[in-house]
Amino acid sequence: ENTGYEGWLRFSKLTNANLEAEYRTFFKRLVMSEESEILGTAKEELVKGIQAILDTSLECSDQAGQASNIILATQNTKIDLVTTLVGDHSSQLNEEGYILKTDKETHSVLVYGKTDKGVLYGVFHLLRLVQTEVSLVDIEIVENPKNQLRMLNHWDNMDGSIERGYAGKSIFFEDNRFVEDFSRIKDYARLLASIGINGTTINNVNVHEVETNLITEEFLPDVARVADIFRAYGIKLFLSVNYASTIQLGGLGTADPLDENVRHWWKEKAKEIYSYIPDFGGVVVKADSEHRPGPFTYGRNHADGSNMLAEALEPFDGIVLWRCFVYNCLQDWRDRSIDRARAAYDHFKPLDGQFKDNVLLQIKNGPMDFQVREGVSPLFGAMPSTNQILEFQITQEYTGQQRHLCYLIPQWKEILDFETYAKGEGSPVKSVVDGSMYEYKYSGITAVVNVGNDMNWTGHTLAQANLYGYGRLIWNPDLSTEEITNEWVKATFGVDPQVVETVTEMLLKSWSIYEKYTSPLGVGWMVNPNHHYGPNVDGYEYDRWGTYHFADLQGIGVDRTVATGTGYTGQYFPENTSFYESIETCPDELLLFFHHVPYTHQLKSGVSVIQHIYNTHFEGVEEAEELKNRWLALEGKVDDVRFRHVLARQEEQAEHSKEWRDIINTYFYRKSGIADELNRTIY
Numbered sequence: 155e156n157t158g159y160e161g162w163l164r165f166s167k168l169t170n171a172n173l174e175a176e177y178r179t180f181f182k183r184l185v186m187s188e189e190s191e192i193l194g195t196a197k198e199e200l201v202k203g204i205q206a207i208l209d210t211s212l213e214c215s216d217q218a219g220q221a222s223n224i225i226l227a228t229q230n231t232k233i234d235l236v237t238t239l240v241g242d243h244s245s246q247l248n249e250e251g252y253i254l255k256t257d258k259e260t261h262s263v264l265v266y267g268k269t270d271k272g273v274l275y276g277v278f279h280l281l282r283l284v285q286t287e288v289s290l291v292d293i294e295i296v297e298n299p300k301n302q303l304r305m306l307n308h309w310d311n312m313d314g315s316i317e318r319g320y321a322g323k324s325i326f327f328e329d330n331r332f333v334e335d336f337s338r339i340k341d342y343a344r345l346l347a348s349i350g351i352n353g354t355t356i357n358n359v360n361v362h363e364v365e366t367n368l369i370t371e372e373f374l375p376d377v378a379r380v381a382d383i384f385r386a387y388g389i390k391l392f393l394s395v396n397y398a399s400t401i402q403l404g405g406l407g408t409a410d411p412l413d414e415n416v417r418h419w420w421k422e423k424a425k426e427i428y429s430y431i432p433d434f435g436g437v438v439v440k441a442d443s444e445h446r447p448g449p450f451t452y453g454r455n456h457a458d459g460s461n462m463l464a465e466a467l468e469p470f471d472g473i474v475l476w477r478c479f480v481y482n483c484l485q486d487w488r489d490r491s492i493d494r495a496r497a498a499y500d501h502f503k504p505l506d507g508q509f510k511d512n513v514l515l516q517i518k519n520g521p522m523d524f525q526v527r528e529g530v531s532p533l534f535g536a537m538p539s540t541n542q543i544l545e546f547q548i549t550q551e552y553t554g555q556q557r558h559l560c561y562l563i564p565q566w567k568e569i570l571d572f573e574t575y576a577k578g579e580g581s582p583v584k585s586v587v588d589g590s591m592y593e594y595k596y597s598g599i600t601a602v603v604n605v606g607n608d609m610n611w612t613g614h615t616l617a618q619a620n621l622y623g624y625g626r627l628i629w630n631p632d633l634s635t636e637e638i639t640n641e642w643v644k645a646t647f648g649v650d651p652q653v654v655e656t657v658t659e660m661l662l663k664s665w666s667i668y669e670k671y672t673s674p675l676g677v678g679w680m681v682n683p684n685h686h687y688g689p690n691v692d693g694y695e696y697d698r699w700g701t702y703h704f705a706d707l708q709g710i711g712v713d714r715t716v717a718t719g720t721g722y723t724g725q726y727f728p729e730n731t732s733f734y735e736s737i738e739t740c741p742d743e744l745l746l747f748f749h750h751v752p753y754t755h756q757l758k759s760g761v762s763v764i765q766h767i768y769n770t771h772f773e774g775v776e777e778a779e780e781l782k783n784r785w786l787a788l789e790g791k792v793d794d795v796r797f798r799h800v801l802a803r804q805e806e807q808a809e810h811s812k813e814w815r816d817i818i819n820t821y822f823y824r825k826s827g828i829a830d831e832l833n834r835t836i837y
């Protein structure tokens with residue numbers, strides 16, 4: 155019974171007999187002449203994968219035979235065939251890169267990494283080729299990850315709950331301790347390594363009472379056991395830490411970053427952590443954000459706070475990921491002078507150059523908070539002398555909570571391709587965060603993951619595509635959405651053209667469909683407070699969180715212009731400032747994010763704002779219904795459990811989209827008094 159547990163590492167039997175015959179000529183002998191923990195993993199994965207797909211046991215040897223060798227090798231390997239096949243490609247590899255190459259003469263396949271990690275990634279690539287039924291003849295692939303840090307963040311609490319988790323409980327914690335059985339963690343590590351993830355935190359950035367103790371002798375032995383599992387898959391373990399640990403754990407009565415005792419305490423603490431986990435990655439810190447403690451209490455700034463931790467981790471090559479999600483969460487909605495969108499830039503930009511070189515600023519993709527659509531954070535590219543790491547949200551907090559289908563790769567691609575103009579034309583976000591634009595010492599991409607202990611990991615089985623796609627995209631942001639999607643669908647559901655076409659189409663259309671029946675034109679936040687599921691137009695309107703749309707009887711939207719609004723547009727480089735500043739050039743999809751306009755304002759699409767709201771909400775519901783019907787047509791083509799499971803979610807989405815449509819349409823009809831041109835039912 156296929157529950158979806160295997161994810162995209164399903165390794166099912168092949169459908170193409172010719173290809174199968176071809177593969178059999180290659181897969182006989184596994185040659186590996188060195189040893190390391192990660193090479194051991196690579197070998198184990200290859201043997202297991204090939205066993206499952208071809209029902210063949212690879213014979214293992216440390217020497218190449220006459221023919222049919224699968225060779226796993228690094229720069230330390232001394233095998234003649236390897237040297238010949240690698241040729242001058244080796245100089246093209248970075249520390250985690252690999253070469254995949256077939257040799258027609260000997261029917262051999264070489265998986266070559268500069269290091270053992272490269273070999274592991276290469277093995278997963280090879281398995282993917284086989285599973286998605288690609289011929290291995292004439293394969294010559296050189297791959298390097300474009301981003302150095304390819305991370306995940308868990309928002310798991312030790313009681314087993316997951317903040318913004320929609321796929322069950324934590325796979326790490328239960329009842330304020332670690333889970334008994336770590337086998338699932340290993341299965342998770344495999345999934346992550348197969349998409350190139352090389353670092354993860356395991357606990358929530360909101361570090362509560364119990365979790366603060368993760369860096370004490372009470373829990374460090376368990377943390378180390380988890381780190382051991384991840385290490386074998388090339389993944390470094392990080393922890394979220396409580397900025398005020400010196401108070402809670404150290405009994406110091408202060409967390410002032412300039413206090414000598416505080417600094418000393420952290421240095422000792424770092425030593426202790428590294429005595430358990432010699433390759434500990436470092437810490438993620440949410441400070442002075444949403445009631446979390448931070449340096450502000452002591453009249454210090456974020457550079458003081460992060461540098462203090464960085465100094466402690468530096469001797470061990472540890473890094474500090476310091477989050478920029480800092481804003482006033484006790485705002486008075488009556489006060490129009492504050493704009494939450496401005497906050498991160500206002501706080502951090504002036505500090506450029508003051509951070510130690512093992513600090514990275516962790517910046518959410520948008521200036522608000524992972525909305526269905528919002529502008530791109532103007533901090534990207536704005537701090538030439540400060541390492542930056544981009545934060546995405548895979549867990550679907552504002553995008554349907556894994557009950558609605560919302561494939562996020564297209565959104566992330568737009569963000570990565572966003573032109574910042576930081577160094578003139580040709581300065582996209584992806585070149586900031588891959589470290590090439592300003593030659594950052596550390597940089598990369600992280601994301602809040604969507605995984606829990608549901609059998610299929612992600613609640614909605616199709617939400618696995620967001621995790622898979624995230625890993626593939628941050629490995630290489632130049633991969634197309636189509637390539638990534640095609641890989642995932644084939645590896646997950648097989649190569650039947652009808653299945654591939656249907657699932658691909660469902661995924662590719664889903665973000666746009668979700669956007670249609672939820673928040674129009676970039677306005678955001680029309681959700682129920684706290685849990686954020688379902689429509690509530692004024693749910694956050696008179697609240698403290700800085701999340702307003704300012705709808706009244708005449709119009710809607712947030713004026714963020716320099717000329718008449720909050721001045722947020724002025725935080726971008728000049729080309730973007732004028733692009734968003736002007737109603738003429740500001741794209742429709744972000745109109746209400748940047749401007750307050752009358753309902754009668756005519757969009758570039760030719761319709762008025764109010765008619766756009768009505769049209770998209772009616773369309774969105776129809777398209778959600780189509781999603782369900784498309785899936786229904788796959789009955790019998792997708793195994794039963796996964797078929798019924800996805801169907802149930804698509805049914806819920808189709809139904810729930812009507813609630814969105816009706817609440818939003820009714821709200822704006824009543825506010826504006828303007829009728830739908832097409833006379834559809836609005837209550």
Ligand code: GCW
Pocket residue numbers: 309317318359360440444479523
């Ligand atoms: O979007 C908000 C979430 C919080 C989260 C916070 C953050 C972990 O609603 O649940 O807290 O962002 O990113 O810190």
